[in-house]
Amino acid sequence: TTSSKGNPVTDNTIKIGENMELSGAAGGYGNQMNQGIKMAVNEINQVGGVNVNGKKQKFKLIVRDNKTSTNTSASVATQLVNNDKVNAIVGTATTNAGTAQIPNITKAAVPAVSPSATDPNFTLQKNGKVQPYVFRACYQNNFQGGIGAKFTYNNLKARRVAILYDNSTDYGTGLEKAFKDTFKGKVVDTQGFTEGDKDFNAILTSFKNKKVDAIYVPGYYTEVGLIIKQARQAGINVPIIGTDGMADPKLAQIAGNQNSNKIYYTTPFSTKASESNPVAKKFMADYQKKYHTEAPTFSALAYDSVNMIKQAIEDEKSADSTKIAEGLSKIKNFDGVTGKITINKQHDPEKPIAIEQLTNGKVSNTYEIK
Amino acid sequence: MKINWKTNLAWLVIMVAGFYLMNTLILVGVINAFIENMLVMIGINIILATGLNLIIGFAGQFSLGHAGFMAIGAYATAIITSSVETPVGFYIALIVGIVLTIIVALIVGIPTLRLRGDYLAIATMGAAEIIRIIINNLKITGGAAGIFNIPALANWPTVYVMVCLTTIVILNFIRSQGGRAVKSVREDEIAAESVGINVFKWKLSAFVLGASTAAIAGSLRASYLQTISPNDFNIMASISVLIIVVLGGVGSITGTFVAAVVLGVIDTVLQNFGALRMVIYALALILIMVFKPSGLLGTWELSLAKIFNRKPKEVSE
Amino acid sequence: MLKVDNLSVNYGVINAVKDVSFEVNQGEIVSLIGANGAGKTTILKTISGLLKAKSGSITYLGKNIQKISAPKIVGAGISQVPEGRHVFAGLSVMENLQMGAFLTKGKQQVQKNYAQVFERFPILKERINQDAATLSGGEQQMLVMGRALMANPKLILLDEPSMGLAPIFINEIFDIIKEINQAGTTVLLIEQNAKKALSISDRAYVVATGEIQLTGTGDELLANSDVQKAYLGG
């Protein structure tokens, strides 16, 4: 392993490692991603594999659970790169587990694409340079939070906003900060909650007297669904704006359709937009067929992560891990489920962002941004 | 006066030999980065669990707040080494972490160690959660995102040496006046007081000593993994240390070693089972406890002194 | 009434009771005497179902009770006053007595038992609401005895009932034992105070290192010079 850098392809299969939160706090989201990843790999293999310089090579997926724990993620990553000799990794779901794998994959020169690690600095080294082997398929927080803030101010004309954010994940705290930094109106109150919380009545009651025009709720659908439900039941009817963590059909199920009005969220993966995006359209249909439910955003992001790797291999005409890394950093106008993706210098995907509006639990409107 | 030169020397030889064995195995490639990572994690767990075993197994104080002390050590190291990226910085950070932890352990221990049994467990668990929540809300600690890109200043030799050092400190403490005093507190506080043992002082000593080893473990973990977040130090983290202690045998340091290794290996092997891993782990845990209620080794302790002393006796008989 | 045949009991590898046989007839007071560690308590605990025998049989009213659980044995009419004052710490004196009547049928019967216990141990009445854990040693001893009597036993097993009692009360406790015996309860008694025990016993067995060494009526053993030397203090 000392002679040449990275993991080359052996016996004609390209090994894809999956370092994923299949159990533990983020297990629910991790499993959604697992489904997207499996679907992508199956589809690729069904047509004979990836075209590597004219030769078809199949993907072999190696799934390992990191329990939503940083040290297990580090261990999983070392096993994937050193023992399984994977050519690329998909994962992790969370920033914390993701940063834990960086030292090891970097040493082994194997790239990893995270479907959903959103911390702005995730792909960067301490000195500000980009991490050569770290990529992601999702927006970083500053981008999404900024968009949310502008939309709230410009489109919804909200001037007084309260924020209720997931204080236990970098996702919630990062977006909260980004929103505050960009929002031109007044943030009248900022309150946090913890993953797994179920009761938001106290905070919502305290928002009630503060004459807010809107509430910004960066978090995942599990909690945000409950926030919406409880807010509406408490008689708070102002718009509620959130992020792609709530772009999931489960949101309206938990909140109740009758409560899901004036709900807005930023998302790369708009059901409306999918009508004009054939990749998304096909994905939606296949997913529905396979799992009998509407595709969630996390599955879409994970699906794209795999296909970005495929794209990189085809572009570079090699599935050696270092080549895949190179290929990933050069991806341009890649047609993903979550839009046309171009990887920028920071290894963040540049892709369109949309804002969807829910009325009675159904998407009633889509605002294309930029 | 009888000094156990022979046993002390034997232990030294074993430790040095272990180091070279490890070194050789890495050189010849038997231990790759993956195995090394596993061994380092086992080492860190050993440091954590010996400290907790001192508190629970020897002093009889049911503390569930170990993760909190680990967090202090880890964050001290992350913050300090991020600005002083040298080995010296690491050792300064290590010492700062220990000192901070001792202070916090005193603040936590002085009031709560008056509580008994499960009440103490809950109070210490609460204290650890308070520490975690404060860390989660501070700027300097990076909030929920934690700190990453921490300079890699601890490698396996550092961890190896620290495992040896903390074990020596704890074992030597246990096998001295202090250890006996602490055990008497566990056995019967009223009887201990009746023979002049300052029960509170000894409880606190064990608690603080155990906590400071947690700081060392936290420090190593931050530096080796290069990333930390508040969620690494939640209640479940304290519980996983407790599991090692109980599985090995409450009151057996040898057991702690064995359990840390067994659990470390099980955990790594289970990576091959995908989503089923935690199910198997849970079943294994229940079965081991049901069939080995006093832990893998009970209170048995490996003692070279006993092995050495046995031989001459056999000869003389 | 109670017949023990070739009983052996082990603690791990220690053989504490070896091949012991004896019997207690209806209406008798039978004593077991012997030095510390002779195995008396072990025999008693095996009868009451708290320990499992290695071999041998225990027959009570013609039924083998060896496989029966401890609570059922109590239900069958065997109560015991254990060694070392096993009161329900944390419960009051009254509650302790209530627990003793756990299997006793009939409100009136229970009321009658209370009255009798308080008459025999007036100090318990004074301490009726006190936490049993804070009773003095002797008071606890009386409470345990009272508790056992609450169950209206047919056979009562007494393990050193006089331990820790004041001299004046020792006489009284032996009077009480005689009294309950006369009221129809059969008694199996273990005592260090062998002189007193033998003087009220119909028959007695001397236990040494897990075996029965000697047997006879109370008076016979009192007169036996070996017994005098070993257990009566010269």
Next chain:
Amino acid sequence: MQTFFQQVINGLSLGSIYALLALGYTMVYGIIKLINFAHGDIYMLGAFWGYYSINTWHFSFIEALLSSMIVGAISGVVIEYFAYRPLRHAPRITALITAIGVSFLLENGMSYFFTSDTRDFPQIITQHNYNIGGVLISNIQILILVTACVLMILLQLIIKRTKMGKAMRAVSVDSDAAEMVGININRTISFTFALGSSLAGAAGVLIGLYYNSIDPLMGMTPGIKAFVAAVLGGIGSVPGASVGGFLIGILETLFQSIGLSAYKDAVVYGVLIIILLVLPAGIFGKNMKEKV
């Protein structure tokens, strides 16, 4: 003022949920001094049972509630039989570890076999809000509050008045002595588990209905909170568990309403520690002093 009363209602209804769970905790702890870590997961099982029985077999609310109590009771008894009974004479800390193991097993087993997705609980009772002078309270909140109070009284009666309750108290203070007066320890402990776990089962359905969201890990956080509530109230004490539950609910609400939401758990633990320092055995706990 309106806000204040609204917050009081919020606190009470959150507290009633903790109280409901803490009751079962305290029952089991009171008798075998085991921190039954799996209690929160039995609550999860109850919720899932409610979910499936309503969705699949179209159970009515009452049917779902009662059947999930039975399911809870059965799982409690089975768990006790296999995981705790073999450890009756082992150190208590060993049983704690198996309890943790059982908890892991239930959480991850459910995740593995039924996916870890969050599900929406069928809204079998439609929620109505009553507006009393500007203060909103829903029918389900009232239902939970009333259930928690009724169960507390019922439990207290069982413990204080029935023969089984007497046996439970005897076993809890001294199981050896309990055997000597003719109490069947195994049966008593099984009964306690059945009772405590059936409460958890009921809580699963009620809370599922209230929040409309269930998942395999739902038992973890409230499980720990309920345990803290039980300790706060004086573990083993039935009224204590309720008071502890309500106190934590109200404290959490209070600190959230004054803007300390980020620190709400920290403050609750802080209060817990302070209360324990003043009352080392909790609010209703008897501080047993050893006699020398």
Next chain:
Amino acid sequence: MTNLLKVDHLIKNFGGLTAVSDVSMYLDSDELVALIGPNGAGKTTLFTLLTGVISPSSGSIVLTGKNGTQSLNKVPAYKVAQMGMSRTFQNIRLFKDLSVLDNVMIAMTSRYNEGFIHSIFRTLHFYKTEDEMKREAIELLAIFDLTDQLDTKAKNLPYGVQRRLEIVRALATKPEILFLDEPAAGMNPEETAELTRLILKIQKTFHITILLIEHDMSLVMNVAQRIYVLNHGSLLASGSPEYIKHNQDVITAYLGEEG
């Protein structure tokens, strides 16, 4: 002349109950005094007061020992023990899971200081102290015939031996006063006689003062130089064994007609 231990007007209430009511008594050097009285008279409670486990409702306890005159009011139990008063318990309280040797060495903790740093680094001082402690412990155990049980766990010893070990443990603190609470309970006459010899031997060898609670009159009357009789919390009588034996009040309250 001042007394070694002087107790004045000691009172202890438990709620409504006065367990010890206005007791005044004294102990002099090298005395062997017995404390007797009916069950529940307050004897054990008086012990726990004197040894600092609980504090009195009122009254004073003053020790005039090697270290001068010290009041023992509100002094915690471990300090009382360090000042030279040590005890055994009515219900044996050994360190059950520890060896016989450890049980005794623990009691010497306050008299020897190994020091944390010394023990961690195994300095010469550590080995020296450890050796000294061990030697002293074994010497003590030898007096009680316990040297062949050094490594036995306390809980595995027979009852009578446990009682002896508890006495050794109490002696290991080098007390000026030794309190024994019913040391002969559960012993047969033969064993009680053995214990009687032992107690007399201890007192002679170590020149210490002993206060003894006991219901076994064969023991009390054989060893006690003076006897205090407690009844319902207050002193009923005190004096020589001969006097007490024939005191009518004591006979009615405690000894009974045969006593």
